[in-house]
Amino acid sequence: MLRRTYDGQTCSIARTLEVVGERWTLLIVRDAARGVTRFDGFLARLPIARNVLSDRLATLVRHGVLDRVQYQDRPPRHEYRLTAKGRELVPVLLSLMAWGDRHLGDDAGPPVVAEHAECGGPIDVHMTCRQCEGAVAPAEVVTREARRVGHVTRDV
Amino acid sequence: MLRRTYDGQTCSIARTLEVVGERWTLLIVRDAARGVTRFDGFLARLPIARNVLSDRLATLVRHGVLDRVQYQDRPPRHEYRLTAKGRELVPVLLSLMAWGDRHLGDDAGPPVVAEHAECGGPIDVHMTCRQCEGAVAPAEVVTREARRVGHVTRDV
DNA sequence: GGACAGGGTCCTAAAAAGCAACCAACGGAT
């Protein structure tokens, strides 16, 4: 996402985008979360060039989002499976999905729905305040640099 | 993100990434959410080329994430402010931030914290099931194509 | 031995990003 390093951007958003912000990367993670594990599996689902896929998978493995595990011996074949770290990107995917459903819908309803495996109910991603325990609307979010008291900025 | 159109990807994640998935875009939205409104303001915070910034701002305005409003007359000057639609990307930003804090931290704690404007408490982004009302862990999320009953896929 | 599957690499071309210079509309100082 950024040139190479964070260029002085001490920001977890920028850091995360360094890992998953390249073209195709989040769609690869999405498909991995949906159960795709093999090179050809990703290739079949995404109109991505093989070399780019190869590069993205290597990057994700390097960052511990995917794990490359051998699943047969002769010939040696590997598959890519989401790690726990990778699975924790699910909220990112669901919040992107929710935004798309809400703002880019084709008035035929969402193409894909996320459900709770245990009970089949629909899943919401939302923000809550740990202190007052209420739901938090986007406009009520403020950010502050940590370790430096004061210096409050409105919104994220 | 994708080549041009969705190439048959009827997926809200892909659609959303078409809008905000280009290099720099989410960092621009992040800064807009933090109150930056002017061309030079973004330029001062991001190591981005002017022509690229120009292009990204135009794209975001075109998609209704930012609004370009004139704030003075002579000479005519505009500023970019987040629309409600744009502010709804806050959960995306916070979930990216949470992941970065958790997995890419520099063991000095998170550089920036998100707080509830009304009470100052820390904000969490989480997934809940609308049916059983419980918290949902990443591994408990399943996706299903809408309008086609059956065909359940594990995970997002 | 030939075809096929899976998982790549390599090379070239096209698109996107980076960089620096320049433009334009003003306000203000000299």
Add this chain to the structure above:
DNA sequence: ATCCGTTGGTTGCTTTTTAGGACCCTGTCC
């Protein structure tokens, strides 16, 4: 009236990334 600074860009060129496709290797199946 001239020059300087500010804001918000555009233009043109260079460097990186992506895309697209050909090709390769290992091994199985027929």
